[in-house]
Amino acid sequence: MLDDRAALAAADPHGARAVLAAFPAQCRTAVDIETGALPPMKRPRVVVVAGMGGSAAAADLVAACAADRVEVPIVVHRGYGLPSVAWDGALVVAVSYSGNTAEVLSAVETAQVRRLPLAIVTAGGALGALAKQRNVPCALVPDGIMPRMALGSLFFPLARLLRALDLDVVSSAEIEEALTVVDALAAELGPERPSADNEAKRLAATIGARWPAVYGGPVTGPVAYRWKTDFEENAKAFALAGALPEMNHNTIEAWRTSRARDLQLILLRDEHEAPEIKRRFDVLRQLVGASAGGVSECQARGQGVLARLLSLTYLGQWTSVYLAVLRGVDPWTIPTLDAMKRLLGS
Numbered sequence: 375m376l377d378d379r380a381a382l383a384a385a386d387p388h389g390a391r392a393v394l395a396a397f398p399a400q401c402r403t404a405v406d407i408e409t410g411a412l413p414p415m416k417r418p419r420v421v422v423v424a425g426m427g428g429s430a431a432a433a434d435l436v437a438a439c440a441a442d443r444v445e446v447p448i449v450v451h452r453g454y455g456l457p458s459v460a461w462d463g464a465l466v467v468a469v470s471y472s473g474n475t476a477e478v479l480s481a482v483e484t485a486q487v488r489r490l491p492l493a494i495v496t497a498g499g500a501l502g503a504l505a506k507q508r509n510v511p512c513a514l515v516p517d518g519i520m521p522r523m524a525l526g527s528l529f530f531p532l533a534r535l536l537r538a539l540d541l542d543v544v545s546s547a548e549i550e551e552a553l554t555v556v557d558a559l560a561a562e563l564g565p566e567r568p569s570a571d572n573e574a575k576r577l578a579a580t581i582g583a584r585w586p587a588v589y590g591g592p593v594t595g596p597v598a599y600r601w602k603t604d605f606e607e608n609a610k611a612f613a614l615a616g617a618l619p620e621m622n623h624n625t626i627e628a629w630r631t632s633r634a635r636d637l638q639l640i641l642l643r644d645e646h647e648a649p650e651i652k653r654r655f656d657v658l659r660q661l662v663g664a665s666a667g668g669v670s671e672c673q674a675r676g677q678g679v680l681a682r683l684l685s686l687t688y689l690g691q692w693t694s695v696y697l698a699v700l701r702g703v704d705p706w707t708i709p710t711l712d713a714m715k716r717l718l719g720s
């Protein structure tokens with residue numbers, strides 16, 4: 375079915391696959407988006423990025439890239455208000471694709487009450503209007519797609535904003551490499567490439583009716599979480615996610631029960647992972663491989679951290695869209711999430 379054009383078109387009526395195919399172009403455009411000048415300030419003591427769901431995923435990616443190179447902590451805040459670390463010396467960045475997410479608007483309000491420097495990344499909505507009215511530095515990104523599919527549009531302006539404060543999350547060379555890697559992947563994973571030669575289609579078919587359970591290492595762990603949310607929103611499928619080494623200290627126990635048969639173990643591997651992590655992945659396979667419904671390994675591409683994280687993320691996006699098609703659900707719409715927002719009046 376995944377190789378049948380007409381069947382794909384019928385199963386994906388809103389064109390999620392076209393949006394994913396255009397992801398490399400989305401990233402290239404996003405690299406040049408102006409962020410607006412931040413008020414003159416010293417290096418922040420901490421950066422708090424407020425966002426939810428797909429918008430928070432961009433912040434996770436920034437924090438993952440920064441982890442081993444930026445001394446200023448980047449805290450991703452998913453919720454109302456702001457945590458107590460957001461006081462003197464903090465920079466708050468509000469990221470919301472729609473610009474209308476209640477939790478993010480509440481974080482902005484708190485930042486203003488606390489008189490904290492604020493920047494915004496959005497495609498419009500109430501946040502876009504607020505940025506204009508109150509002259510808040512704002513990266514206005516192209517609108518019209520689903521927030522979770524706008525990862526490039528949100529990630530690059532956020533990284534650029536931080537670079538303006540000397541917080542070098544990714545270098546220009548790493549950005550260039552990542553763009554080349556996602557370009558190549560778009561051709562390898564898109565609908566035109568048949569299943570026999572398409573990792574995302576094959577993985578979706580292998581998962582089939584099982585629950586995907588995705589684990590990364592210390593660097594790719596946040597990407598495993600992103601795979602989980604993509605399976606949930608695109609394929610409307612329950613999914614598990616975690617990271618090594620932590621899961622070796624808890625979740626691993628559940629993997630040798632009979633219920634593990636219902637799960638597809640998906641390991642996100644990275645040739646840059648430390649030898650002790652590599653060993654843990656190997657021993658994990660040894661211990662639970664036979665009781666899992668199946669085991670798949672996906673390899674990150676590239677040398678730089680951004681290429682490695684983005685290549686795995688992009689593979690997860692395609693896999694979840696193909697899984698949606700196989701399960702007969704529309705990968706674009708999120709009716710329950712929308713109903714929740716509607717009922718809350720946000």
Ligand code: F6R
Nearest residue numbers: 427428429470471472475521522
């Ligand atoms: C929908 C999606 C959601 C949203 C979340 C927050 O595609 O990915 O997870 O990202 O509901 O909305 P925004 O991103 O508009 O602030």
